[in-house]
Amino acid sequence: MRKMNQSLVTEFLLLGLSRQPQQQQPLFLLFLIMYLATVLGNLLIILAIGTDSRLHTPMYFFLCNLSFVDVCFSSTTVPKVLVNHVLRSQTISVSxxxxxxxxxxxxxxxxxxxxxxxAYDRxxxxxxxxxxxxxxxxxLCAQLVAGSWVIASLNVLLHTLLMTRLSFCADNFIPHFFCDVTPLLKLSCLDTYLNEMMILTEGSLIIFIPFVCILASYIQITCAVLRVPSTRGRWKSFYTCGSHLAVVCLFYGTIISLYFNPSSSHSSGKDMAAAVMYTVVTPMLNPFIYSLRNRDLKRALWKAFLQKHIF
Incomplete structure (x- = not known):
């Protein structure tokens, strides 16, 4: 018998990071500080790259796009957490x-x-x-970024449409601080086999193909750097690559642990910690790891501030 593609639940309740009243205020302050640091750090990167013509190179073009995406990434979840705390509300509509x-x-x-x-650029x-x-x-740079947007949009549209076919007719409590795929699938009163299979197949390709490309790029980079005769040059290259790979491992490690493990291995505490790492911590760290230690960017920021008489 065909099911109606209509949700019997009109809203969900986001339970947040902690149910302990004494932890609510510290968590609110922590998230507020991290969000402000994320927005400020990434916007400074965009400002520096946009105002200095010497930084209009492929590397900084990609970095500018990454900073923009990181601001949007954090803004998708953190403001809702902060607003819910201020309004003392946990509700969010199904739409x-x-x-x-x-x-x-x-x-x-x-x-x-x-x-x-x-990684390919490097x-x-x-x-x-x-x-x-x-x-x-x-x-080529514009095509790479535009192609990424197209593929990402089509991929997410597929999973969103698959989610809309489900009905939520039982518990409407989400033990999370945002609407994620895994908690929503657990609340469905219809069979979620197709959704889970698409995550494990098509979703796996979307995640693992870029990951393999990153590894392949850095293996080649490592081999090239080892052939550099200067010890200082090798150390500088390895330092930069190590920072990038640290973020890559942090990002992909949390993604894989969240979405590509069997359902039986998930626990709310581990899932919550992994989600905080890749939605809040990683976007906050990216400006520091990729940019704020970069001499050219510091010089561009200083120049931009002097021109605008900020100091």
């Missing part, structure tokens, strides 16, 4: 929940693709330096 899930997955996919694109710069300007053209 609002699916919308939040759509944009969350969209920006997560974009982070995924941009990390791979940035591969070309280090392994083929003489051909860098001819390979990494402005047209």
């Amino acid at each position: 609002g929940c699916l919308t939040q899930m759509y944009f969350l997955c969209l920006f997560a996919d974009m982070d995924n693709f941009l990390l791979a694109v940035m 591969f070309v710069a280090i392994c083929h330096p003489l051909h860098y300007t001819t390979k990494m053209t402005h047209q």
Whole structure:
């Protein structure tokens, strides 16, 4: 018998990070500080790159896009957490929940693709330096970013449409601080086999293909760096690669543990910690790891502030 594609639940209740009253205020302050740091850090990166013509290169073009995506990524979840705390409300409509899930997955996919694109850019710069300007053209850079947006949008649209076919007719409590795929599937009163299979197959390809490309790029980079005669040059390259790979491991490790493990292995505490890491902590750390220690960016920021008479 065919089921009606209509939800019997009109709203969900987001239980948040903790149900302990004494922990609510510290968590609110912590999330507020991390969100402000994320927005400020990434906007400063965008400002510096946009105002300094010397930074209009492929590497900084991708970095600017990553900063924009990270601001949007955090803004998808954290403001809702802060507003719920201020208003003493935990409710979110079904349509609002699916919308939040759509944009969350969209920006997560974009982070995924941009990390791979940035790794490829570094591969070309280090392994083929003489051909860098001819390979990494402005047209190619724009096509890589535009293609990432298209693929990410189509992928997320597929999973969102599959979610809309489900009905939620039982418990409407989500033991999370945002609407995520896994908690929603657990609340469905229809069979979620198709949703889970698409996550494990098509979703796996979206995650693992860029991840493999990153690993392949950095294996080639490592081999090229080891051939550099200067010890200082090798150390500088390894330092930069190590920082990038640390973020890659943090991002992909939490994603894989959340979405590509059997349902029986999930626990609310571990899922919550992993979700905080990739939705809040990683976007906050990216400006520090990729940019704020970069001498060219610091110089561009200082120049921008002086021109605007901020100091």
